[in-house]
Amino acid sequence: MPTQPDKETQDSARDPAEYAQVLDTVPESEPAPKQDTVGEFLFQIFCAVIFLGMIGLVFYNAMLRYLFSSSYPPSEEWARFLFIYITFFGSIEAFYRKKHIAVDMFVDMLHGVSRKTVEIIASLVGMAVVGVLLWGGVVYVMSTYDQESVSTGVNMTFIYGTLPIMAAAALIIQLRDFIALLRRPVSEFEKA
DSSP, X not given: OOOXXXXXXXXXXXXXXXXXXXXXXXXXXXXXXXXXXXXXXXXHHHHHHHHHHHHHHHHHHXXXXXXXXXXXXXXXXXXXXXXXXXXXXHHHHHHHHTOSOOOOHHHHTOOHHHHHHHHHHHHHHHHHHHHHHHHHHHHHHHHTTTOBOTTTOOBTHHHHTHHHHHHHHHHHHHHHHHHHHHHSOGGGOOOO
């Protein structure tokens, strides 16, 4: 029965050119992620503080209910306000980093002029929707400028104002991406 040479013998018998070819086919490591700017970093800190504040208030109120069978009503309202803030400011982050939900199964099957056309139409529709959201947000804020919250007495403009802020930021980001989309040559639109 013939014996098979052990692994070390096989490796030493290989041609050095074969090793070089293997080394050339090894994919390079992915490039290091781009470092955030100071503004991006501060925005992330801002969002983290809002999120941790919301969690802290909910935990504080839960402990009060569990240990003392009572609660502090303003903490529930502040937690709700912070939830609104983290939702809309988190949406700005998602738009900026292109991490929002998108269904691109159909677009990925296209290439060339057809793909660029579909992406242009999708961008225009997206900007129109965000424009309507901005307009509706401004109208809503204007209708609530004289309302105050029940427990904390906070003017609701400061709470509901996050909607038009988010919509305006998303519109600016989409407009920037739309201009970049128009400038991209058709040859760069390939099937995914």
